Amino acid sequence: MSGLQIDAVEKDFGETSVLKGVTLNINDGEFVSLVGPSGCGKSTLLRIIAGLETATRGTVSIDGTDVTHVRAADRNLSMVFQSYALYPHLTVAENIAVPLRMRQMSTTQRLPVVGGLIPGTGPLKRDISQAVRHAAEMLEIGALLDRKPGQLSGGQRQRVALGRALVRNPAAFLLDEPLSNLDAKLRVQTRAEIAQLHRKLKATFIYVTHDQVEAMTMSDRIAVMMGGEILQCAAPEVIYEDPNDIRVAEFIGSPKINILPLEHTNDGVVLLGRVLDWPMPAGMPHLMQLGLRPEALRLVEGPSKLRGRVVHFENLGSEIFAQVVLYDGDIRLTLRATPADRQRLSLGKEVSLEFELRSGLIFDTAGKRLRMAEVKTRAAKEVA
Amino acid sequence: MALIEASHGSKVSQDNHQVRTAWSMTAPALALMFLILLVPIVVAGVLSFSNYSLGNTGFDWVGSQNYERLFSRSTYEKMFIATFTYVVTVVPISVGLGLGAALLVHSLGRVGDIYKTIYFLPVMATLLAMAIAWEFMLHPTIGMVNRTLEIACGTWLETIPFFLQGCEGSFPLWLGDRDYAIWVVCFIGIWQGFGFNMVLFLAGLTSVHRELYNAAEMDGARSGWEQFRLVTWPALGPTTVFVVTISCIRAFQVFDTIEAFWPQGGGPSKSAYVMMFAIFEKGIQQNLIGVGSAITMLFLLFVMFLTLIQRWLIERKVHYG
Ligand SMILES: Nc1ncnc2c1ncn2[C@@H]1O[C@H](COP(=O)(O)OP(=O)(O)O)[C@@H](O)[C@H]1O
Numbered sequence: 035m036s037g038l039q040i041d042a043v044e045k046d047f048g049e050t051s052v053l054k055g056v057t058l059n060i061n062d063g064e065f066v067s068l069v070g071p072s073g074c075g076k077s078t079l080l081r082i083i084a085g086l087e088t089a090t091r092g093t094v095s096i097d098g099t100d101v102t103h104v105r106a107a108d109r110n111l112s113m114v115f116q117s118y119a120l121y122p123h124l125t126v127a128e129n130i131a132v133p134l135r136m137r138q139m140s141t142t143q144r145l146p147v148v149g150g151l152i153p154g155t156g157p158l159k160r161d162i163s164q165a166v167r168h169a170a171e172m173l174e175i176g177a178l179l180d181r182k183p184g185q186l187s188g189g190q191r192q193r194v195a196l197g198r199a200l201v202r203n204p205a206a207f208l209l210d211e212p213l214s215n216l217d218a219k220l221r222v223q224t225r226a227e228i229a230q231l232h233r234k235l236k237a238t239f240i241y242v243t244h245d246q247v248e249a250m251t252m253s254d255r256i257a258v259m260m261g262g263e264i265l266q267c268a269a270p271e272v273i274y275e276d277p278n279d280i281r282v283a284e285f286i287g288s289p290k291i292n293i294l295p296l297e298h299t300n301d302g303v304v305l306l307g308r309v310l311d312w313p314m315p316a317g318m319p320h321l322m323q324l325g326l327r328p329e330a331l332r333l334v335e336g337p338s339k340l341r342g343r344v345v346h347f348e349n350l351g352s353e354i355f356a357q358v359v360l361y362d363g364d365i366r367l368t369l370r371a372t373p374a375d376r377q378r379l380s381l382g383k384e385v386s387l388e389f390e391l392r393s394g395l396i397f398d399t400a401g402k403r404l405r406m407a408e409v410k411t412r413a414a415k416e417v418a
Numbered sequence: 419m420a421l422i423e424a425s426h427g428s429k430v431s432q433d434n435h436q437v438r439t440a441w442s443m444t445a446p447a448l449a450l451m452f453l454i455l456l457v458p459i460v461v462a463g464v465l466s467f468s469n470y471s472l473g474n475t476g477f478d479w480v481g482s483q484n485y486e487r488l489f490s491r492s493t494y495e496k497m498f499i500a501t502f503t504y505v506v507t508v509v510p511i512s513v514g515l516g517l518g519a520a521l522l523v524h525s526l527g528r529v530g531d532i533y534k535t536i537y538f539l540p541v542m543a544t545l546l547a548m549a550i551a552w553e554f555m556l557h558p559t560i561g562m563v564n565r566t567l568e569i570a571c572g573t574w575l576e577t578i579p580f581f582l583q584g585c586e587g588s589f590p591l592w593l594g595d596r597d598y599a600i601w602v603v604c605f606i607g608i609w610q611g612f613g614f615n616m617v618l619f620l621a622g623l624t625s626v627h628r629e630l631y632n633a634a635e636m637d638g639a640r641s642g643w644e645q646f647r648l649v650t651w652p653a654l655g656p657t658t659v660f661v662v663t664i665s666c667i668r669a670f671q672v673f674d675t676i677e678a679f680w681p682q683g684g685g686p687s688k689s690a691y692v693m694m695f696a697i698f699e700k701g702i703q704q705n706l707i708g709v710g711s712a713i714t715m716l717f718l719l720f721v722m723f724l725t726l727i728q729r730w731l732i733e734r735k736v737h738y739g
Pocket residue numbers: 047052070071072073074075076077078079
């Protein structure tokens with residue numbers, strides 16, 4: 035097991051630049067998710083790490099050794115593909131055995147009849163089938179070993195693909211959206227199982243997904259990618275609570291973070307025409323954006339400065355998400371409420387909202403985080 | 419109870435009704451199939467036990483005499499030898515070349531389209547027209563082939579016995595030489611057939627999942643051969659079975675080349691006297707319908723046998739359902 039270093043990797047497909055200088059250091063045994071919207075270059079980056087694609091510029095190293103020009107088969111990495119890519123003519127056992135057969139047996143040893151005559155083939159084959167059984171038991175597919183992939187369900191195929199990846203001892207596991215073809219329930223279950231597998235194997239995992247929930251629940255660190263760049267790479271809670279960029283804040287978290295325009299004038303900080311008691315340091319730009327997570331908003335009784343009408347609400351049992359259109363500025367906010375507030379939320383009802391200033395995230399108009407502008411003190415508990 | 423019986427009874431009549439409708443709807447198709455496909459075969463089967471000639475009002479039953487002839491006369495021995503030589507030569511080579519060309523063309527991408535067209539040209543051209551061109555090229559004295567071979571005279575190539583003989587005496591007569599005739603026919607069969615096989619294999623190749631090659635690479639299949647064995651060849655299994663069967667049937671059916679080269683007799687001393695030509699000669703030219711039918715039955719037997727093998731292979735071996 036070993037760490038991985040990706041240094042200033044760029045990738046062009048003809049004229050289009052898909053990766054624009056990606057740098058990422060992955061520690062030994064770490065579980066890192068690459069998350070981002072479809073088409074942002076996650077798979078391309080993973081394939082460059084795997085060696086299936088060559089970087090236009092930049093280097094990839096495994097454990098400090100530059101492997102940029104080493105072919106995929108010689109990098110000692112395992113990959114699970116989105117389509118699983120199982121060999122349809124081989125049984126489950128044979129599929130899982132392929133990486134071992136290819137690496138441990140010579141071409142002549144793999145021949146059907148002649149291979150058996152070569153000394154050492156017998157014990158080698160026994161070792162391989164031992165390893166296959168071990169991997170199959172770990173994934174609870176021991177009963178399926180004689181079936182062909184065509185006779186398996188999606189979830190079972192996914193396990194076989196995992197089995198083929200972990201039957202040998204690779205430097206790292208690369209997984210490209212392995213759960214995206216499963217139904218919702220199975221996805222949640224397999225998610226937990228892959229996380230457990232990681233803890234058990236203590237191996238390096240690089241996990242590509244477009245689903246921020248998967249990334250949040252499984253990873254040691256999340257690298258949020260957009261437009262061929264890594265916007266931020268940090269632990270899940272840091273990514274959620276302390277994003278560097280408005281695009282990160284918007285991508286992570288469901289429902290999405292609320293964004294409100296903020297003005298910095300001579301009178302002070304103005305939100306939707308109302309002046310806030312906001313101790314804004316000097317030198318901040320005139321226009322800014324305020325990000326508020328749905329759970330930062332609270333329902334209050336009586337008049338407040340953020341007033342609006344409930345236009346939609348979703349009761350999930352343990353929590354309620356309500357969408358409120360504000361009277362000022364025709365802005366739609368999402369709010370998370372507890373079941374205790376259910377009586378106060380019904381379609382068309384008028385509500386008053388408030389929030390704590392220090393839970394607000396401030397971004398400039400380009401989307402960069404302005405930590406300087408944020409209210410840090412516990413004392414500043416002004417209500418909008 | 420009565421209620422149950424009543425409803426039961428009506429269900430039966432409803433079932434009957436459905437069955438009748440089903441039969442009445444399939445009947446036209448069945449009748450056509452019977453008329454067009456089965457009746458001629460049965461008629462040929464019946465005639466193969468007779469000495470019927472077209473135009474005669476009656477005929478006699480001759481038992482298995484026609485078949486006995488097929489397995490005793492030397493003409494028919496030559497027929498079997500020529501047919502099997504052709505099949506055994508043309509099928510493996512045209513399938514192998516077709517596969518090779520398909521893999522090459524496929525790997526070339528866009529440029530491959532040109533080769534695709536070129537290799538497919540012989541398939542589109544009618545054999546009869548192409549046979550004339552080949553006849554001209556293979557002419558012993560003025561033909562392009564022998565003239566090209568003559569260029570080699572006087573060079574180091576003369577160390578090869580074939581050229582030595584050719585330069586001292588003469589190069590083969592090709593179509594007029596009983597040692598070469600069937601091989602020339604085989605060559606033209608391959609030339610004409612492999613483009614067709616290539617197109618079938620190309621269609622098969624498009625269905626190979628690209629990610630499987632990536633998986634094979636990650637699994638340590640380093641050489642092109644290993645990837646071919648692990649991914650391409652198994653994926654082409656159904657295509658290969660189909661191509662081999664079609665090629666076999668087409669090879670058994672070879673006729674037009676021989677008819678064009680030797681309209682009277684199937685090659686020098688019947689060295690290219692293939693089954694189809696024999697059926698044509700006996701059944702049509704000599705009006706010996708009985709013998710012609712017997713050969714036809716034998717031919718159908720071969721084709722049926724091939725088809726059954728194909729079905730078995732496809733169901734057992736190459737469909738990974
Ligand atoms: N082989 C290729 N040729 C040209 N463009 C490609 C190729 N592979 C990927 N792309 C482009 O690169 C971009 C990123 O693709 P990808 O890495 O697959 O995105 P993601 O996995 O994040 O959804 C896409 O716009 C895609 O169209």
